[in-house]
Amino acid sequence: MTNSASPKGNKITGVYCQIFGHNYVVSKQITRHIKEYKCTNCQKEVTTAPNGKLEPLTSRLKEINYEVHKLYQRRSKRQKKQKVA
Template identity: 35%
Template sequence: MNPLTSRHNVLFEKAFCRFFGHKFKTVRKVTDHFKEFECKVCHCHATNDVKGNKIHLSDELKDINKTLNQLYQKRQVAL
């Protein structure tokens, strides 16, 4: 693919999401209350915060979600 076309598509996707908002789909269920999301248009990643709002998924939050999922799985097995 032409690099200019690729760059144009990325800029268009980001502009589309800024104007109309992200179209999130659930990628991974961490617990019953926490999930990880990905935008169908611009492919950015997000997760829930404590209040239920979607926030950018940083590396630190990925590690927290991974640990939380491991604890959640252990708890489910124990019950």
């Protein structure tokens, strides 16, 4: 078997994921409950949707996550300040 990693992803890992499921690892923590995941086999990206299920990470969802992450950081900073004061 020639193991050439093509940017399109190879069929064998795709089949593996279909049979055994994706091997997601957290690629980005957005908030305490929302995370972005990436499959180590086929590089597919998903994110936690508002309903708690995993959804394919589209560029639109990526944008939303980015904004939510900014808000979340700002809010947690403010909460820390309030605790100190």
